[in-house]
Amino acid sequence: MITYTDISKRYNDVTVVDKLNLTINDGEFVVLIGPSGCGKTTTLKMINRLVRMDEGTIHIDNEDIMDVDAVELRRKIGYVIQQIGLFPNMTIEENISVVPKLLKWNKEKCRQRVYELLTLVNMPYEENAKKYPNQLSGGQQQRIGVLRALAGEPPIILMDEPFGALDPITRESLQDEFKTLQKKLHKTIIFVTHDMDEAVKMADRIVFMSKGKILQVASPEEMLDKPADPIISSFMGKRSTPRHYNELTCADVMRTKVLIVPETKKTLECIALMKQRDLNTCVVVDMEDKFKGVVTIENIKEHGKPGEEISGIVDTGIETVQVNTNAKNAFDKLNQTNADYLVVLDHNKMVSGIITKSSMTKALASVVWGDAN
Template sequence: MIEFQQVNKVYDDGFQALKDINLTIKKGELTAFIGPSGSGKSTTMKLINRLITPSSGKVLINGEDIMTKNPVELRRNIGYVIQNVGLFPHMTIGKNVAVIPHLKKWDPKKIEPRVEELMRMVNLDPEVFRDRYPSELSGGQQQRIGVIRALAADPDIILMDEPFSALDPISREQLQDELIRLQEELNKTIIFVTHDMDEAIKVADTIVLMKDGEIVQTGTPESILRHPANDFVRTFIGQKRLDGDMNDGIGIDPESIRVSTVDEVMVTQPATVTPNRGLAEAIKIMSGRKVDSLFVVDKQRKLLGIVSIYRLLNQYGEENKTVKDIMRPIGYQVSPGTSLPEAVEIMSNARLTNLAVVDDDGRLVGLLTRGSIVQHLNEVYPTIVEQFASNLGEEA
């Protein structure tokens, strides 16, 4: 547990960055600090590993004042992930991950298995990537290494300072999903700084919203969405935006499509939600992803059901309900390798706007959507796209 007690930070020029911060961060939770630039969120986080020291007040970890601890030892026991990754460019990936265990004088026989275990946890084959250098990896792969380097020495606390903000939207979405999965397995105490409300809602157990060096509101994503403390919070949360309509059928002859498979066409990062999320959180995820339904998956990405915006709004008044209470079973799904004409025929006959692609273990691996089909057709048969899109009520 981390406690801030009457913490203030005043710089030499008189600027007060933090004002009477009182906060308790629960053990094993992911707490997101969010707010506009200059709100004090990164400053507050950096107090935890003494990169910044308070002008007054105390920061306690498990009841101990961190000012009584050696700062070097303190930092070696706290994982730290930053926006620009910070990998050592002249060290291999394996050596980058092993830095803190080496500094903590781990038995070398323990370090190599730990490095391999962590790389596999984020789907980077150690046989392929361990001896490469950071410059040989994509931005998303480098950020994955940054995350597992922070986990290498198995710290109880991990600080993440806008870790995904420099990535492209697809890589960012993938890493958010990866973080959620890892946290469900490891239950670390994670402090996650972000300026993106949609990101905070997706990954956090608790959100701390800051402005001008003060905490404006603290609570679960669900409680903040339902009960914003003031106009600033309401503005920061933003207005709900839902795109997508429920057009009747697809209206195209499946025989006009060449024999592709759903694997070539499906969206590989469909909008998902875990079953324990609240209804307001689910609506916010829909808004951020601009969809009108979410697939419900567990931490292994096994498909549990689906929840629509209509069902969410109908049950919205039930504040204690979660997604699992209102989700419904999946009526139609296909396996990887299913031909595209077969999948399109299912969608057309059942008047579906999308179709889940689920592997033999029940895991959601992709989603066939009207948009993904239009894009595929545009590449393969541009002459029929206009007709197809017109029947869908969409723009080609």
């Protein structure tokens, strides 16, 4: 467990980390995110003492890090940065073995470890171990950077925008790979990014920082659902997929399988159609296919006469919304009017669908949590 207690850091009288308190559990994947200059890197580097705090304490498993020899401390903490920092004049094998050698592992154990790690990321030992960094692609180099951090089997790994310099496709495949790796390794990981897509994808918990302070600590779902500050919402808005529910329209949340009947339909026919489809309501349109209202089975039973058209008993007081209306507004309307459903119309007053509370909930859930199926 890593515990920050009232940690502050100043540079030339400017406070860049301000009384920060945070606990990170063993095996947890925590992502620090926030605007440039908010203090993420500084917060990260205080753990391995690359930066010294001015106030407060950091404990790792109840031990104050200032009581531990700095070199000793760093051997237990893997560190991956954006600029990779592989040694250009060392082979891949030598690069990965830096910490194992410091730990005085014998040659065979070092080789074994390199073999095992390269296998983990599908870069076979035979093909890659003797190469130099400049013989690898950017994505491969970054993989080696990650492997080097893992080599000495540290329980904690710090990662500062490790995939930030990669093209989107390589970046995404490394994210997937690393996420899978983490499921096997159960390291405690603190990962810095300013990409909300990456944070949501990777994190158990997201820590949102701004101006040296923590604005919110929450699971990705929780942060998505209840951003604690407008600046967090704006970060969420920059995500590419999945969309945030603020951006959904009625078209995204309506049900399109709706029974639509012309007002000339006879009452008994109409009941038969509803029964066939296990519905108790149908939407009624006029001769130009424009929305008129609805009828329910109860409606017909009470007021309708056999053999008559339904046109005389259509309930025209039904709430409607436009198909491009923001879904949240529709949801509010559904709640405020206490209606069971809203009929969704296009700009020609033709019926596009209906929104019920359950169609809305399903659509929102699939946006927040991905498609459950």
